[in-house]
Amino acid sequence: MRKLLIGLAILFTLLAIALSVLPFDTLAFLPIGLAIAFGLLLMQKSNENQKKLPKILLTITAICSAFVLGKTLLVKDEVVVDQTFEQQKIETKQEAKKELEELEQLENDLE
Amino acid sequence: MKKIFFTICSLLLLCSFSTENSVNIKAGEKLVYAGSYNMSGLMTQLAQVTMTTENVATAKNNYLHLSCELSTYSKWDSFFKIRDIYESYVHPTTLKPSLYKRSIDEGGYTKKEKYVFKDNKVTSTVKKRKYPESTKTFSIKPTSIDAVSILYQLRLVDFSKMQTGQTKSYTIVFDEKEIPVTLKYMGKETVKAGNLGSKECYKISIGAKTDALKGKDKNLIWLTADAKKVPALIKFSIPVGTGQLALTSASGL
Known part of the structure; x- marks a missing residue:
């Protein structure tokens, strides 16, 4: 179960990074949301000494969220x-x- | 992109239930639209569509130059750059086309078309990237017009006399062939119209005998229910998805 969650969390984190960099606007929030969800589940299923990976993945998705939100609010389509x-x-x-x-x-x- | 443009044209134009020349299309108009495409349920802005009008004089005649440009937003240019121009040179009052030109550059794919309208015939010249130029002459119906001029002809139509559900058939010339189109008046709705604010609009549904359009009453256009009949919102459904053009600014009306 934990291995599956690791795979899904990493997959959606990579997708979140890709869509955040590309000009897909708020569409990037889809993989970001899924990455956060699987990251939190992974965190829950992990022991104290196994929480480093989910923390890294959640930090990356948080940065992606801030980046996409910033682009959406501050960068004008022109x-x-x-x-x-x-x-x-x-x-x-x-x-x-x-x-x-x-x-x-x-x-x-x-x- | 061709399908999207065709859809937009069909939506805009074929609203010509009847033509009343009480309103003239003036030179100096500029309508700017934000083009969005539905990606996984979220509308993503892709391109800007600009429609302009201006007078062009030759030694003998005056024409109204109707231009429709499509440019991707700068954020997309590195990934898939589009620079399309669709233009028509028409009679200033009847809007009957004399010359239609189309120049597209979509992610490196280029194509240029020129249609010369004379009587009930069209002589088309097409040059695609990597292919030699080809010329063709074909007959058209007397009422057939090009895809750009029809965008403006619809603004001469008196929709206030239409009844909900009323339909009408039309023909446009696109891609070197005539395409029959049916439109249906669907009543009035209030929509946002850019700098014009919220406006009461005529809602029109478009259907065409082509693979370019998909769904029943899913290709729609809202025209402001005033003398100018400015296209305020266009929604389209094509085989590869759905999208919309929303008016952001209108000037020179």
Whole structure:
């Protein structure tokens, strides 16, 4: 039983770290919650001299929680100004104007 | 992303039960949306969608340039960067399209499309990454329009005359083919509309004969129940999940 809890606690702690680093916002709280739950169960099933691992795992998940919460509250979702994209928009617009004039010319010729 | 865009377009547009040209779409409008995707029951913000209008003049004519841009938030750019532009050049009052262009860059996959509308025919030019450019001409219905201009045509519709449950069929041109779409008016609801505050909106359900949309009455759009009929909220359900576009800011209305 304890071995299973160790496996699950480590697995969800690793997932919590991965999702905290990636830009998944509050979705990271899912593995964090499960890691905390299994960490606490592991703590309960451990003897006094076996509590080092669950303490480490719970500390890591607590740090992940704080990190995700901080990102959610403090980091604003924004789009960076992409010079390549801006240039592409200008060029596309210029091309479109030419294409419209060609279309008009074609219509004139047909008339 | 193509499916998401198609869904959004379908939701927005096909609300054209009838067209009343009493309201004009003005140049200088800017609508900004926060695009979210449902991941394990939690909405995660992925991208910003910006819809703008501006006048474009050639030597002979004036056009209204309708543009719809999609850019991932900076936090996603390192993982999966998206920079899409969908644009249409339309007649300023009838909104009939003359030229439709689409340029997508989704995580390195690129594709460019150009549709030239002339009478009841469309000449399409498509260039996908690693593939040679291809050109095709195909016939369309006189009422068929492109995926961007229809987004604006719906704002000319008088929904106040619609009855709950009333449906209407439409056709749009997307991916070099015509796609029939059915929409259903579902009454009014109040939703948040960004800087416009909470607004009473027309609720419309969209269905299309395509694999891009999933579920019954799960693809929805809320349009403000005023003269501007601004799309305030869009919810979509596609084979790979669900998501929404929420209006964050509207200016130049």
